[in-house]
Amino acid sequence: MNQVPVPSLDELWSILPEEASADAATPEVLSIGGVPVTELAERYGTPLYVYDETGLRRQIRRFTEGLRERWPNSEVLFASKSFPAVGMYRLAQEEGLSIDVAGGGELQMALAAGVDPARIHMHGNAKTDAELAMALDAGIDTIIVDNADELDRLERLLPARSGDRAATPQQLLLRVIPGVAAKTHASQATGGDESKFGLPLGQAAAAIERMRAHPLMDFAGVHLHIGSQILDVEQFAEAVSKLSGVTSDISGGTPFRTYDVGGGLGVKYTYADDAPAVDAYLDAVVAAAREHLPADARLLIEPGRSIVARAGVTLYRVTSVKRTGRTFVAVDGGLADQMDAALTGQRFEAVLANRLDAPWSESVQLVGRQCESGDLLVDGAPMPPAEVGDLVVLATTGAYGYTLANNYNGALKPAIVFVGDGASRLIARRETYADLLATHEPAIVSRA
Structure with a gap:
């Protein structure tokens, strides 16, 4: 077999969770949060979403403490679409994050986790009457208005509120289009002139x-968001500078109380990626805010991917190895639990997690079990010769894996575990076939 380029040890650990290492007892086995992946696979099965809880909390504090030091009148919201699990909502609140939800389902999960409604903001470009009524009934802090039709709905719904909230104005932000063409995948760019989100300045006024x-x-103020997986921090500074134009063009120079500059900070998915540190991102955003925004304004940011992506991996078991001129290593999951690989063409990196010390001598097609040629998890993954039963970790999959999980070919959505300090805990159980059938009407048997 031909020798293939192999990452250095530093490169390998740079894409894995912070608390990842070779297991002390069995150095050839990957350990996350002090728990060997072999133990996780045996206890919880595969595919499995695994999150480094210590790393999650540490990353959250980089944002909350870093922004507070630079701009005291500030708030960090978790963009929960990146990982909408009740256990994650609970952890986010414990660490001092407010929550950004988009739709009734995310709102219900946040409330089920015990999140204080006064720390919830609702997004969405097509909110329904039912979702807005749900948000108003829950007493959430802020609704980010996207369009004039949404204002029509609010005008109908606000007077119908009951109790103490009936006469209390609902805090609102308006989403505006900043006109920033983000350097990212087209499906992840949201701040350009043709975005479906927000209003242009003329309509915003x-x-x-x-x-x-x-x-x-x-x-209360305005909101913008230029996109996701952005690796150039100067694009965030450019977006903040646009807000001063919103103030002068719309308000005649009268400043707003609140400026929400969204999220979108990118992460290191591959060995070749060069992702900015949280400090570099905060420095760029706050420097632009000091130049363009009122000194006493409230500044909000909405990180999501950059909190959860690297903290999470997906654990698979090899089901077949096929050599037909190319080497295909097939695992027991696929695009049903890793849709981003097909949706955005995002490249991931894979690790043969139960044989870390084996020489990396092959370049393989790491494929899933769904009936699509596009079910390609990694194109040309360097790894040792795989065998049936081996464990594969797909790194940096903590964002949008669970979010986009689906039942393609009747696949069951994986379980989620948090690991840390040598222990693991179940955050969401694996879906069952009974769950899969629960929403379907039973077949009608003809009595003819």
Whole structure:
């Protein structure tokens, strides 16, 4: 077999969770949070989403403490679409994050986790009456308005509130289009002039005037978001600079109370990626804010991927190895639990996790079990010769794996575990075939 380029040890650990290492008892086995992946596979089965809880908490504190030091009147919101699990909502609140939800399902999970409604913000470009009513009934802090039709809905729904909230104005932000063409995959760019999200400045002015005139609407400021998986921090600074134009063009120079500059910081998925550190991102955002925003304004950011991506991996078991001129290593999951590989073409890196010390001598097609040629997890993955029963870790899959998990070919959604300090705990159980059938009507048997 031909020798293939092999990453250095530093490169290998740079894509794995912070608390990943070779297991002390069996050095050839990958350990995360002090728990060998062999133990996790035996106890919970595969495929399995595994998160380094210590690393999650540490990364959250980099954002919350770092922003507070640079801009005291600030708030960090977890963009929960990146990992909407009740256990993650609970951890986020414990670490001082507020929560960004998009839709009724995410709101219900946040509330089920015990998140204080006063720390919840609701996004969405097509919120329904039912979702807005749910948010109003829950008493959430802020609704980010996307369009004029949403204002129509709020005008109908706000007077119908009951109790103490009936006469209390609902805090609102308006999402504006910043006109920043983010350097990312087209499906992840949200701040360009043709974005489906938010309003251009001309329409934004009318929407703000309408909110300010309504006795039950408390217009607090503006929101923007330029996209996701962005590796150039200067693009965030550019987005912040656009907000000063919003103030001057829409408000005649009168500043807003709140400026939400969204999220989108990218992460290191591959050995070749060069992802900015949290400090570099915060430095760029705050420097631009000091130049362009009022000194007493409230500054909000919304990290998601950059909190959870590296902390999570997906653990698979090899089911077949086929050599037909190319080497295909097939695992017991695929695009049903790793949709980003097909949706955005995101490259991941894979590790043969139960034989770390074996020489990496092959370049393989790491494929899944779904009936699609596009079910390719890694194209040309360097690894040792794999065998049936081996364990493969797909690194940096903590963002959007669980979010986009689906039942393609009747696949069951994997379980989620948090690991740390040598222990593991179940956050979400594996879906069962009974779960899969629960929403379906039973077959009608003909009595003819």
